[in-house]
Amino acid sequence: MINLETEIQYLKGVGPKKAASFLKLGVKTISDLLVFFPSYYQDRTQIIPIQKVLIQGDKNCIFGRVGKTYQKNINANLVMLDIEIIDETGKIYSRFFRKKNAYSKFDAFASLKKNFTSGRYAYIYGSVKSERMDIYIAPDDYEIVDDRSKEPMLFKKLLPVYPASEGLSQKLIRDCIETALSSCKNLYPDISSIIPRLDNIANEPSPLLLTKMHSPSSLFEAEQARRSFAMQEFLILETALFLSRSKNKILPKVQKYEISKNLLTPFKNNLKFSFTRAQKKVINEIFSDMQNPYQMNRLLMGDVGSGKTVTALSAMLLAAENKYQSTLIAPTEILAEQHFSNISKMLEGLPVKIALLTSNSLKRKTEREIKLKEIADGSIDIVIGTHSIIEERIKFKSLALVVVDEQHRFGVMQKLAALKKAQSPDVLMMTATPIPRALSMTVYGDMDVSIIDELPPGRLPVQTFYATEETAYKKTIEEIKKGSQVYIVYPLIDESDKLELKSAVEEADKLSKGIFKDFKTGLLHGRMKRDEKNEIMQKFKNKEFDILISTTVIEVGIDIPNAAVMIIQNADRFGLSALHQLRGRIGRGKIKSFCYLIGDAKSAAARTRIKIMTSTNDGFKIAEADLQMRGPGEFMGTEQHGFPEFKAGNLIKDMDIIEASKKAAQEIVESDANLEEPAYSSLRKIIESRFSKKLKLIEVG
Numbered sequence: 001m002i003n004l005e006t007e008i009q010y011l012k013g014v015g016p017k018k019a020a021s022f023l024k025l026g027v028k029t030i031s032d033l034l035v036f037f038p039s040y041y042q043d044r045t046q047i048i049p050i051q052k053v054l055i056q057g058d059k060n061c062i063f064g065r066v067g068k069t070y071q072k073n074i075n076a077n078l079v080m081l082d083i084e085i086i087d088e089t090g091k092i093y094s095r096f097f098r099k100k101n102a103y104s105k106f107d108a109f110a111s112l113k114k115n116f117t118s119g120r121y122a123y124i125y126g127s128v129k130s131e132r133m134d135i136y137i138a139p140d141d142y143e144i145v146d147d148r149s150k151e152p153m154l155f156k157k158l159l160p161v162y163p164a165s166e167g168l169s170q171k172l173i174r175d176c177i178e179t180a181l182s183s184c185k186n187l188y189p190d191i192s193s194i195i196p197r198l199d200n201i202a203n204e205p206s207p208l209l210l211t212k213m214h215s216p217s218s219l220f221e222a223e224q225a226r227r228s229f230a231m232q233e234f235l236i237l238e239t240a241l242f243l244s245r246s247k248n249k250i251l252p253k254v255q256k257y258e259i260s261k262n263l264l265t266p267f268k269n270n271l272k273f274s275f276t277r278a279q280k281k282v283i284n285e286i287f288s289d290m291q292n293p294y295q296m297n298r299l300l301m302g303d304v305g306s307g308k309t310v311t312a313l314s315a316m317l318l319a320a321e322n323k324y325q326s327t328l329i330a331p332t333e334i335l336a337e338q339h340f341s342n343i344s345k346m347l348e349g350l351p352v353k354i355a356l357l358t359s360n361s362l363k364r365k366t367e368r369e370i371k372l373k374e375i376a377d378g379s380i381d382i383v384i385g386t387h388s389i390i391e392e393r394i395k396f397k398s399l400a401l402v403v404v405d406e407q408h409r410f411g412v413m414q415k416l417a418a419l420k421k422a423q424s425p426d427v428l429m430m431t432a433t434p435i436p437r438a439l440s441m442t443v444y445g446d447m448d449v450s451i452i453d454e455l456p457p458g459r460l461p462v463q464t465f466y467a468t469e470e471t472a473y474k475k476t477i478e479e480i481k482k483g484s485q486v487y488i489v490y491p492l493i494d495e496s497d498k499l500e501l502k503s504a505v506e507e508a509d510k511l512s513k514g515i516f517k518d519f520k521t522g523l524l525h526g527r528m529k530r531d532e533k534n535e536i537m538q539k540f541k542n543k544e545f546d547i548l549i550s551t552t553v554i555e556v557g558i559d560i561p562n563a564a565v566m567i568i569q570n571a572d573r574f575g576l577s578a579l580h581q582l583r584g585r586i587g588r589g590k591i592k593s594f595c596y597l598i599g600d601a602k603s604a605a606a607r608t609r610i611k612i613m614t615s616t617n618d619g620f621k622i623a624e625a626d627l628q629m630r631g632p633g634e635f636m637g638t639e640q641h642g643f644p645e646f647k648a649g650n651l652i653k654d655m656d657i658i659e660a661s662k663k664a665a666q667e668i669v670e671s672d673a674n675l676e677e678p679a680y681s682s683l684r685k686i687i688e689s690r691f692s693k694k695l696k697l698i699e700v701g
């Protein structure tokens, strides 16, 4: 007996080797096979009269009686077979080519000739071609029937076409799915009775939807089945997210806030700029969360340079106004130091005490002891640092607000540990990797999201070119002469790859002695010691170099306004988000910035990426495109986030479904937090089996 958990290697015609090929496509069990959906459907519903085909050409299905066959040698290595296909309206040759082995007597067309015997009938799908006076059809696929009234298997229908993998034919995949459907489709979990109503969604049970996905009678039916199945998928995920949220969010917090503005007003007056509309909106959202009796759990997204730091600083000052401590955690020492020095400047003259806490700054004993004491007795209001902050020995007196910068750079456990430093912290996670709305509603379904969708005024957009090295270097020299500084980035796939690093270092050496010999160059890479890296960054900041040649270690978030040119080598090898993050290092000051992408974009995907990069600076557009190109799993990094793959759901097309399912999930969880009602029993079972392990990961983002 086969059931949903049966491994498909036990199916007829599969075996261990083919099962390995299936596994590459993510298919291990019968259950996986049922939801291994076609990537598209080939329209074979219409059979075209031969006369029409002769006139129109193009890809078509024809049907006719098999007539005579003609075989011809094209040259010593190639033979051709023409088979007459005849219907009421005309005649066309179905043409096959085969390689010929000059020493073999074997007829390359033996099996074709056996199939296409005169008097039988053939369905053929292929492209109609004409060469001079010669018109023929080049078959992609065919099916022979003896009795013309017999219904074909592969024609007069929408033929599902499945994602391919080496060693698996479409026929084998179709046969396996056929078996899975006929034996197990009724076992597949079903929550169709509780899905919300929505346009173009059928309230049909899973077994019927599965059948329609694999053999729809129309494209409309296929799309409706897909949407309906997607609704089930999203409802399951959203309910799981709401459940985890309701279990974790009920704790009211101890801290209480009043906006007295005795720090906020002087802080605003101190700033050399005023907040953008988007910053103001986000500050309001954060303040109202902080005044709320429940803990804040908010994700702040904003493109590089949009000014997240001052926004977060406002929240930290609100905490300080109310005699609470707050902390800002950055992923690296360089970033923490940069935050510390910028924030120190912005808070000059204000009665706020801030401290830097990195492993470096903890080394010196006296300094460390003073800091630890002042954090513990509450005389330090704001602690800025790296993950060193989560160390056991660091104890806060009254930590109430935890801000995590570049949150995607931290592991789940690190974030959890940071939150344990306070009794009931308000949490603000920040990221410069914008996450498209659909994704943030799913992965971060339990967080509130704020977006800074506007750059401070006066920023000149970075102009990006796909260029040759010569052009880029020539332009670069012009810009240096005008006073700009330059990044040249050699993106290493793997910072620990010695060979790759060697070639980058050699390349850097060549450049600094060659075309850039009149300028000062510095080198930075991941294998350098931390102090060394810091020193080089600092020197670049102090304009001791014109050019910084580096691997991708130049930090996300590093702010050097005078760096206005970036050259990215091997740009074709890198994903959109990586390119956008790198480019975010420039365009931070008042001077016009230029980015040159260098590389040989051979693949279509690489060309698309370059085209997107040269046409927009909008991080959200880029993220959407990236998501579309790579799919959600890879986009988010499946491992870290425990992010589920959707079988039918599409994060780009299905916004309406995601919204509806989120609302429905909320209602379900609010009315029945343990899913005890009989109507929810399937839903509960599915969630228990799929999410019990992953939920813990999802909930902290």
Ligand code: ADP
Pocket (backbone or CB within 6 Å): 273, 274, 275, 276, 279, 302, 303, 304, 305, 306, 307, 308, 309, 310, 432, 456, 457, 557, 559
């Ligand atoms: P990110 O969002 O990438 O972390 P930052 O907070 O580092 O951006 O801000 C980038 C730069 O823009 C900083 O130098 C900051 O002082 C400046 N900045 C922030 N907000 C504004 C504003 N409203 N007007 C002008 N400059 C601003």
Ligand code: MG
Pocket (backbone or CB within 6 Å): 308, 309, 405, 557
């Ligand atoms: Mg930043």
